Amino acid sequence: MREEPRLRVAFFRPDDERTDEAVELLESLGADPVPDPMLAVEPTGAAPREDAEYVVLTSKTGVELAAEAGWDPGEASVCAIGEATAEALEDAGYSVDLVPEEYSSTGLVDALADDAAGTRVEVARSDHGSDVLTDGLEDAGAYVHETVLYRLVRPESAGESAELAADGDLDAALFTSSLTVTHFLAAADDRDVRDAAVAGLNDAVVGAIGEPTRRTAEDAGVAVDVVPEAADFDALAADAVEEAAPTYHE
Template sequence: MTRECRVAVFRPDDERTVEAVELLESLGATPVPDPMLAVEPTGALPGADDDAAPDVVVLTSKTGVELLAEAGWTPGDAALACIGPLTADAAREAGWTVDLVPGEYTSSGLVAELDGEAEREPNVRTDSFPPDVGDRRVEVARSDHGSDVLLDGLCEAGAAVSETVLYRLVRPEGSGQSSVMAAGGELDAACFTSSLTVENFLAAADERGVRSEAIAGLNRAVVGAIGEPTRETAAAHGIRVDVVPENATFEALATAVVEEAAPTYHE
């Protein structure tokens, strides 16, 4: 006999939540959508305030690519680096040439790539993007919650680095029902897709006065984190992470979490 596997998911309340729900349902789980992020565009564009165009533009998310494409921005003569296959695919769909995708889909992965310590994704043109970015103008375009690892690493490599905040990530009003469910032992699993989703989940739990109970509930469930930075954030707050997929994609995360959780639902 089996019972439902209730999996909380915290993706933004747009097509990503719809896709997450569909995926979890296809895996036989019962989705508990509780968006912890909302996107507020700033209208800023890479290089708009600079006297000289950047030599390299780094994009870190599909959302950033979509906002830039909607604004009619193009990389021009700049080499384009994208963190993660979804970001790269969105850039290609916009008609841009992607020059570099690090094998590890994180800020630290790109830094390692630039230091020549990691292998590049196959079939990605790299002639215009040598490992040495010293003395090059590098523009990082991302959300307001980007890691300092990327900026610091590029600076240490000798690049002249600037940052464009394309959008702000805020917690939607009314979010947090999943924290009440976790506190009551009503969640079987949870999928955290960024450090900010962890922090916003806990902030929502604080508002409801159930923070410690919610953490305890998560630690009785199966918790997945999309990458090592997210796992570290969860661990710093006392949340045990059971699953970190090899590939930092939501599909890989959800699949691994359901596979880990499913055996506990057989009686």
């Protein structure tokens, strides 16, 4: 009996343990992973301020850098966007006081809105954080300070997936942030395959981890087929593979 070919699925996580975990997951789902890191971390050496009443961390990377810098939250309430960030805080020995039900900037603003007025809120994150968080907290009456813990840059080697998409050799692509979409398209530009890569994505299954990522993709002409209910890579991968498999095996 002839073995069915496997789905070729691209993803764009940083080249660290997150890539290893994604490869393992996609292989367990019966797909051939195509790791194409679109993000590399450049730490700034900064640490969150220690004089705030609320401190907001938005990523596992930010938590790790804050811990390396010896950050002490003192009496501040520590807020995490998403379970992965909360777990990283707990692993680093910090208490987590708030995780919004909706894992997004809007979710956190909604969770703090009633208590934020007149308080100092420290937001510690990357240089590509959404204004939705800081503007929303300021609109709620908070005094907001933002500390950039790290910059997110595009690795020079990025772009294999753009060429595969341009050649029609991708079955699915998993975008985990608006910036991964932007960097994918920039890599395609660098390789002079942008139009063909977008066409290739539109013939494949495209997954976006949340609504902001979906909007960024669709504004660039990339149709999004899958947005998981939870902003979680495992859910994104599983939903995209499930969506791609019926078409692929026709």
